[in-house]
Amino acid sequence: xxxxxxxxTGAGGFIGSHLAERxxxxxxxxxxxxxxxxxxxxxxxxxxxxxNDIEIYSGDIRDYDSVRNAMKGCQAVYHLxxxxxxxxxxxxxxxxxxxxxxxxYNVLENARxxxxxxxxxxxxxxxxxxxxxxxxxxxxxxxGQSPYSxxxxxxxxxALSYFLSFRQPVKIVRPFNTYGPRQSARAVIPTIISQxxxxxxxxxxxxxxxxxxxxFVKDTVEGFIEISKAKNLIxxxxxxxxxxEISVRDLAVEIGRICGKEFDFATAKDxxxxxxxxxxxxxxxxxxxxxxxxxxxxxxxxxGLTETINWIKNNINICKPDLYLK
Numbered sequence: 272x273x274x275x276x277x278x279x280t281g282a283g284g285f286i287g288s289h290l291a292e293r294x295x296x297x298x299x300x301x302x303x304x305x306x307x308x309x310x311x312x313x314x315x316x317x318x319x320x321x322x323n324d325i326e327i328y329s330g331d332i333r334d335y336d337s338v339r340n341a342m343k344g345c346q347a348v349y350h351l352x353x354x355x356x357x358x359x360x361x362x363x364x365x366x367x368x369x370x371x372x373x374x375x376y377n378v379l380e381n382a383r384x385x386x387x388x389x390x391x392x393x394x395x396x397x398x399x400x401x402x403x404x405x406x407x408x409x410x411x412x413x414x415g416q417s418p419y420s421x422x423x424x425x426x427x428x429x430a431l432s433y434f435l436s437f438r439q440p441v442k443i444v445r446p447f448n449t450y451g452p453r454q455s456a457r458a459v460i461p462t463i464i465s466q467x468x469x470x471x472x473x474x475x476x477x478x479x480x481x482x483x484x485x486x487f488v489k490d491t492v493e494g495f496i497e498i499s500k501a502k503n504l505i506x507x508x509x510x511x512x513x514x515x516e517i518s519v520r521d522l523a524v525e526i527g528r529i530c531g532k533e534f535d536f537a538t539a540k541d542x543x544x545x546x547x548x549x550x551x552x553x554x555x556x557x558x559x560x561x562x563x564x565x566x567x568x569x570x571x572x573x574x575g576l577t578e579t580i581n582w583i584k585n586n587i588n589i590c591k592p593d594l595y596l597k
Contacts, residue, residue, distance in 0.1 A: 275346030280304040280332055280378065282325075283314020283544055285453045286393075286446070288353040290492045295321045302326040303339045304352065315453045321549065332374035339381045342540075347389035349495060350378045353426075356418025356457060357397070357419045364418035371422035379433045379441070387440075389485075391475070391499050392430040394445040394508065395423050396484070396553050405516075409445070409508045417550045427508070434506040444505050447512035447555045450576060451488030452582035456590045460576070463523050464583045465590035467532045479520040479544030480543050484512045484555040487575030490568045497564035504563055513568045529576055538592035 277294055282286035282303030291303045297412030307329040316322055330337030332352040342348060352358070354370045375392060382390045399407050400414030423485045433439040450460045459476070466474050486494075494511035498504055517525075520536070527534055543549075560566050570578075583590060 276302045276326070276344050278301050278302045278304055278342055278345040278348040279351065280338075280341075280348065281351035281353060283312070283316055284351065285315070286449055286491060288315035288319065288453060289451070290349060290351065290495055291316065291325055292319055292321045293489075293496065295324050299551065300326075301343065302345060304327055304328050304330060304332070304338075304591055306352070307337075308581055313409060332377060333369050335381070339489045340375040340523070341386070341570045342378075342385055342387065345385075345387060347499065348378060348382055348387055348497070349391045349393075349468075350375065351393045353379045353393065353446060354585065355395075355419065356455070358457070360417050360419035360422070361545070364422075367418050367422040371419075372425045375542060379439065382436055383433065383487070388444055389499055390430075390439060390441045391495060392443050393421065393441050394427050396447040396512070396555065397550060398424045398427060398446060399444070399553070401550050402527050402554055404515060404551040405552065406458050407482070407510070407554055408556040409510055409559055411538060416550055417544070417584055427577060431506070431551050437588045440505050442498055442501075443508040443531040445508055445510050446491050446494070447486055447510065447553055449485040449486050449488050449491040451579050454488070454579075459519060460526070460579060461470060461524070461583060461590055463526050464530070464580050466586060467527060467530050467534060468580075468587055473537045474523060475537050475539040476519065476523070476552060477539060477544065478549060479523065479536060481551050482516040482518045483522070483553050484514065484516050485575070486511060486513045487570035487573060487578070490570050491523055493569075494560060494566050497566040498560065501564050507551075507559075509563070510557055511560060511562050511566075512556050512557050514555050514557045516552065516554040517572070526576055526580070529573065529580060530569070582596070
């Protein structure tokens with residue numbers, strides 16, 4: 272990459288903040304696009320040790336002009352800004368259309384007219400729906416089992432159309448289930464950990480039988496960077512995943528083991544997805560990224576969970592273990 276700025280949208284969020292920090296650590300000049308708000312909060316970058324080395328731009332991904340101004344002078348963009356909560360997508364599908372689809376259009380069109388050299392668009396394994404074959408490779412059918420996943424499928428297809436129609440240097444990164452420090456308290460791993468650390472003897476969860484392919488956030492970030500450097504992946508979709516699966520139930524048992532906690536399970540109806548919307552199985556085929564880049568997952572599940580548990584111990588006050596956040 273050249274010395275021109277690299278824009279990271281969604282840089283105040285979970286994966287985005289880790290990515291902005293890692294790029295800065297590697298010596299790249301980073302401009303962080305964070306969501307404008309009345310408190311002038313920069314999300315997780317507020318307390319970052321790299322904050323003095325990152326240029327902050329506050330705006331709204333739904334605003335074309337805001338995105339354009341942020342993108343001026345940039346050579347590359349990592350587009351992570353999105354609405355990601357699946358439960359809330361049942362409440363307001365339109366919010367996901369405006370943020371995830373129109374927001375991606377704003378990035379793509381401005382990248383085209385400003386002639387950016389590298390466009391990284393963030394997808395999600397939720398676009399595959401329940402696995403029809405395993406492990407799930409990039410050619411697996413796409414099934415929108417929630418308004419969230421449907422909006423991400425649409426955004427992905429729009430990005431691919433910019434490659435096919437305008438020869439834009441687009442790459443689509445499709446992470447499976449990323450976890451680690453700073454993840455939203457509504458996600459299953461922070462939910463389990465915070466309940467156990469707060470002393471609960473009964474875990475309130477939704478469906479505990481679906482399986483997920485879990486990747487520690489630092490490994491996911493390295494995957495983003497490796498894909499961005501690969502010239503042979505332009506116009507391609509690339510999975511990032513550890514290539515293993517574990518059920519929510521077994522995941523909770525493993526977390527309990529690490530924490531030294533015993534517990535029972537209880538099904539909370541408000542945590543259940545609609546029957547036909549539940550993604551029962553996600554299990555990544557990571558052959559493509561392993562073949563085309565130097566990326567390899569460095570964190571075992573136990574290592575990643577241990578680091579996550581230690582972070583939540585020090586930040587238990589922001590996890591709200593008694594409250595289910597959609």
